[in-house]
Amino acid sequence: MTLVLPGSAQLVAGxxxxxxxxxxVWLGLVGVVALLALVSLVWDGFAFxxxxxxxxxxxxxxxxIVLALGWAALFVDAWRLGEPMTLQRNRRLVAVGVNGVLCFSVVGSLLFGAHIVGAGQGAIQTVFGEGEATExxxxxxxxxxxxxxAGDGRIGLRTDSMTLASIDEETGETVLxxxxxxxxxxxxxxxSVMDEQFPDGFxxxxxxxNGVTTWATDHPDLFGASRSAxxxxxxEIGMDATLSAVEGVTDLEVNYWAMVDMGGFERLVDAVGGxxxxxxxxxxxxGVGSPVYGYIEPGVQQLxxxxxxxxxxxxxDSDDYSRMARQKCVMSAMLQQLDPTTLVSRFGEIAAAxxxxxxxxxxxxxxxxxxxxxxxxxxEPIATVSIVPPAVDTANPDMAVVHRMIDDALGRSAASAGAEAEAQAEAEAEAEADAAASDAATEPAADAEPVVTGGSLGSRxxxxxxxxxxxxGSSC
Incomplete structure (x- = not known):
C-alpha cells in the first residue's frame, strides 16, 4: 500500500x-507530473x-530528497502498523525482506535521482556563466x-575546427x-589588437x-597582460584574437562562442546513445603520423x-576539406537525432559529458x-558555405569573393533554397532529356558513380x- 499509494496504510490502520x-500530497505530485508530461508531448521545448x-x-x-526521506518514514511506520512481532517466524522474515527491499529500492532510486539532478545543475552552472547577453x-x-x-594544456591553445553558425532569430534557419x-x-x-599588429593580414x-590563438598567447603584453599571466x-587573450580573426574573415559580428574538447566529444556521443x-x-x-588501428566500414550505421x-x-587517405565536410555531417546528425526524450532520459550522462x-x-x-x-x-534545412578550394585559395584568399560567398549564403532563405533546388532539378531533367534525345541512336552510357573522397561526396x-x-542533410 505504501509503495503504490503512500499514506494509504496510515489512512487504514494508523x-x-x-x-x-x-x-x-502524493496525488498532487502525480497530477503535476502528468500535466508536465502532457505539456512536454505538445511542446518539445518545454522539457528542454x-x-x-x-x-x-x-x-x-x-x-x-524530501520525498525520499518522507517515503522512508512511511515504510517504517507501515512496518510498525503491521505488527511484525505477532507473525510466525518465517512470515516475519518474509515481511522483513519485502519491507527492506521496497524501502531501500524506492529511497535509493529517489536519492540517486537527486544526485543526477544535482550533477546536471552543477554542469550547467559550470559550463554556462553569468555573462552579458547580446542582441x-x-x-x-x-x-x-x-x-x-584533446590533451593537457591544449584546450584554448589550438583550434583545429572552426565553424560560424549563423542562426535566424525568428525561424532558426542556420547557415554554417x-x-x-x-x-x-x-x-x-x-x-582589434591583431589588426594593429597585422594591418595587411596575417x-x-x-x-x-589555427595558429592565431597561439600567436596571441605568446604575446600577452600586446593585450595588456604580463608574461606571467x-x-x-x-x-581570454587567445579567444579575443580568434574572434577578431573570424570577424575579419567573415565580416560578421560574433555574438557568442562555444569550444568543444574533441576528447570530451566522444563522451557526449556515448551519453546520447551514439x-x-x-x-x-x-x-x-x-594514421597521419601514427599507425592505422582499424576502419569504420561503409554503410548506414550507429557510431x-x-x-x-x-x-x-x-x-x-583524405584531406582537410573532406574532413570539414564530414564534421558538418556529424553536426547535422546530432541536431536531428538529439530529441527531448533523449535529453531527459540520459540527462545525467549528458550533463557529465x-x-x-x-x-x-x-x-x-x-x-x-x-x-x-x-x-x-x-x-529547417541547414545551408553551408566553406572558405575552401576551388572557390578560394586558402594561401592567398580574395576577401571580396569570401564576403560575397557568405552574403549569398545568408541571403538565401529556406524557401528560396528549396525553390533553387527544384529549379536546378528541373534544369537537370531537361538537360538529361535533351541528351537522351540527341543520343537516341546510340547505346546509352551507364550512370556515373558519384565521386567520394575521404568519405565525403566530391573532391578537392x-x-x-x-x-x-x-x-x-541531403548532402550527407
Missing amino acids: NRRVGRVVLR SLALNTDVLGVLRLLL ATAGRYNVLLLGAD VSLPRNLANFPFAPG DCEGCYL SEDELF VEMNVRSRIPIG DGYEALWFSRSRE GSAMLETSIPRSELDTFVDLALKARH DDGYTANETTDL
Whole structure:
C-alpha cells in the first residue's frame, strides 16, 4: 500500500490525519507530473527548458530528497502498523525482506535521482556563466563553434575546427560558415589588437588561422597582460584574437562562442546513445603520423563516441576539406537525432559529458533562446558555405569573393533554397532529356558513380557537396 499509494496504510490502520495529508500530497505530485508530461508531448521545448533551468533543477533536487526521506518514514511506520512481532517466524522474515527491499529500492532510486539532478545543475552552472547577453545582428545570432585538440594544456591553445553558425532569430534557419585551419593572409576585425599588429593580414611566416590563438598567447603584453599571466587570462587573450580573426574573415559580428574538447566529444556521443551516420567509404582510425588501428566500414550505421570522433577527425587517405565536410555531417546528425526524450532520459550522462567537454560564452539567461532556436532548426534545412578550394585559395584568399560567398549564403532563405533546388532539378531533367534525345541512336552510357573522397561526396578540385549546399542533410 505504501509503495503504490503512500499514506494509504496510515489512512487504514494508523494516524488517519497523516494518511490524508500524505495521500493528497502524493496525488498532487502525480497530477503535476502528468500535466508536465502532457505539456512536454505538445511542446518539445518545454522539457528542454525545465531540464536546463538551474532554479527548477534546484527545487527538483530538494523535492526528491524530501520525498525520499518522507517515503522512508512511511515504510517504517507501515512496518510498525503491521505488527511484525505477532507473525510466525518465517512470515516475519518474509515481511522483513519485502519491507527492506521496497524501502531501500524506492529511497535509493529517489536519492540517486537527486544526485543526477544535482550533477546536471552543477554542469550547467559550470559550463554556462553569468555573462552579458547580446542582441542578434541583422536578425541573426552568430555563434562560433570551435573544436580543440584533446590533451593537457591544449584546450584554448589550438583550434583545429572552426565553424560560424549563423542562426535566424525568428525561424532558426542556420547557415554554417566553415573556416579552414590553414587559411593564411586574412584580415582581422578593424580596430582589434591583431589588426594593429597585422594591418595587411596575417602574413607572418607559417601563420595560419589555427595558429592565431597561439600567436596571441605568446604575446600577452600586446593585450595588456604580463608574461606571467594565468591560464584563464591567456585563454581570454587567445579567444579575443580568434574572434577578431573570424570577424575579419567573415565580416560578421560574433555574438557568442562555444569550444568543444574533441576528447570530451566522444563522451557526449556515448551519453546520447551514439549517432547514426551514412559512412560512404572506409574511414581509417589513426594514421597521419601514427599507425592505422582499424576502419569504420561503409554503410548506414550507429557510431559510438570513439567511432564518431574518428569519423570527424580522420585525415588518412583524405584531406582537410573532406574532413570539414564530414564534421558538418556529424553536426547535422546530432541536431536531428538529439530529441527531448533523449535529453531527459540520459540527462545525467549528458550533463557529465558536457561539463568535461564544453566551454562557452553563452550565458545561462540565453539558454531558453537557444533551445528554442535549436528545436526550430531541426525542421529547417541547414545551408553551408566553406572558405575552401576551388572557390578560394586558402594561401592567398580574395576577401571580396569570401564576403560575397557568405552574403549569398545568408541571403538565401529556406524557401528560396528549396525553390533553387527544384529549379536546378528541373534544369537537370531537361538537360538529361535533351541528351537522351540527341543520343537516341546510340547505346546509352551507364550512370556515373558519384565521386567520394575521404568519405565525403566530391573532391578537392571540384569541391565537396557538404561544404557548399542549401540542404546539408541531403548532402550527407
